[in-house]
Amino acid sequence: MGDFVRVETESGIATIRLDRPPMNALNSQVQAEIGAAAAQAAADPDVRSVILYGGEKLFAAGADVKEMAEASHARVMEIGIGIQEAFKTVARIPKPVIAAITGYALGGGLELALCADFRILGEKAKVGQPEILLGIIPGAGGTQRLPRLIGPSRAKDLVFSGRIADAAEALRIGLADRVVPDAEVYEAARQLAASFAGAAPLALRAAKQAINEGLERDLDAGLEVERLHFTGLFGTEDQQTGMRSFLANGPGKATFSGR
Numbered sequence: 001m002g003d004f005v006r007v008e009t010e011s012g013i014a015t016i017r018l019d020r021p022p023m024n025a026l027n028s029q030v031q032a033e034i035g036a037a038a039a040q041a042a043a044d045p046d047v048r049s050v051i052l053y054g055g056e057k058l059f060a061a062g063a064d065v066k067e068m069a070e071a072s073h074a075r076v077m078e079i080g081i082g083i084q085e086a087f088k089t090v091a092r093i094p095k096p097v098i099a100a101i102t103g104y105a106l107g108g109g110l111e112l113a114l115c116a117d118f119r120i121l122g123e124k125a126k127v128g129q130p131e132i133l134l135g136i137i138p139g140a141g142g143t144q145r146l147p148r149l150i151g152p153s154r155a156k157d158l159v160f161s162g163r164i165a166d167a168a169e170a171l172r173i174g175l176a177d178r179v180v181p182d183a184e185v186y187e188a189a190r191q192l193a194a195s196f197a198g199a200a201p202l203a204l205r206a207a208k209q210a211i212n213e214g215l216e217r218d219l220d221a222g223l224e225v226e227r228l229h230f231t232g233l234f235g236t237e238d239q240q241t242g243m244r245s246f247l248a249n250g251p252g253k254a255t256f257s258g259r
Contacts (some may be wrong), residue, residue, distance in 0.1 A: 002033030007040050012048040015040040016090075017055070024054045026108040027064035028082055034112070035086030042093045045258060048201060049193035052116055053186060057124075058103025060112060065134070082138045083108065091115040091145075091212075094205035096196045098187035101125050102182055106164070111140040114149065117208070119175065120189050121167040122182035127175060128164040139163045144230040148215065149173045200238040201258040207229075 001007070004020040016037045018024045026034075041050045054060050063083070068076060090097065090112065093128045099116035101106075107129045113119050113127070121127070129142045137143060138159060147155035150173050158165065170176035196204065206229040214222030233239050237259040245254035 002029075002036065003064045004030045005037050007034035007037045009047060011042070011194070011198050012046060013051060013190060014044065014047040015051045015053050016041060017053050018060055019055065023061035023104075023107070024058060025064040026056060026060055026062065026083065026112070027067045030064075031079075031083045031086045035089040038086070038089040040094055042089075042095070043073075045201075047095060048199075048204075049098070049196045050093055050141075051186070051193055052090070052097065052099045052112065053148070053187045054102065054105075054109070054191070056183075056186075059101045059105040060109030061104045062107030062109050062130070063140075076157070086117050087112060087140050090249060091141075094206065094208060095201070096193065097151050098189045098192050100185045101127070101176075102185050107131055107138065107142075108140050111138060111142050111145070114141055114145040118177045119170075119190060120178045120185055120192065121170055121176040122185045123167055123179055124182050125167045125170070125176075125179075125185075126164045127167075127170050128162065130162040130164070132133055132160060133162040146175075198252070198256075199240060200236075200254075200256040202236050202238050203233055203242075205231055 004018065006019065007019050008015045008017055016034065019032070020030055032115060041047050068079065071079065075112065097116040099113035099119045100124060101113055101119060102122045105113050107130060111130060129138045129146065131138050146158070154173050165175070167176060167216050171179045178188065185210060210226045210229045213225045217225065238256045242254045248249045
């Protein structure tokens with residue numbers, strides 16, 4: 001349990017909760033705690049899905065500018081490596097991850113949300129990559145994960161201008177998967193997370209890895225990644241359980257062990 005980031009687990013859902021008032025600024029300590037929380041959620045066999053949540057008022061307003069403003073080049077190199085490694089740990093959680101976004105998700109806050117598989121935004125949420133207005137560029141995935149999600153032209157529009165997009169635009173361009181009333185963001189995320197609870201954990205892990213790895217390769221290479229994951233699952237207890245249950249009782253009745 002960190003000073004600013006904690007993991008709360010209930011009914012197979014782990015919530016990685018940012019709690020550094022007033023803006024959840026992502027300083028080096030918060031970054032390290034996010035990485036540790038992600039590793040904890042990834043390793044816990046009782047966790048079936050994960051929610052990233054900054055609280056009822058906002059998700060995260062970005063990096064801690066005070067920390068970086070007077071930092072030496074060597075120190076900034078350390079900060080850049082630290083945040084990328086922390087966010088990679090989030091992106092590699094082998095379980096469904098949902099970002100529940102209220103208020104602002106800007107700069108590093110949006111880059112953290114981009115590490116999730118799904119993003120649910122409140123109606124008044126605002127997202128953007130305003131780094132260009134500080135004389136820098138995104139450094140934790142904004143120039144890489146964002147164009148992969150919404151396409152290069154739309155990503156360049158947000159990164160080049162530094163402008164802030166509202167929830168309606170985020171939904172329209174594919175940056176948000178769902179927009180709900182602000183007070184319902186966390187509950188909507190829990191409902192989505194719970195919808196994966198009955199799936200076979202090892203198959204979910206394989207599906208996520210196959211999609212993510214395949215997107216970085218050409219089609220033939222991606223199909224090979226898929227084939228290897230597909231055939232590998234035939235060595236699991238869950239595959240036997242799932243297929244036997246299907247033949248005996250129809251789809252959706254199996255209880256999986258994660259083995």
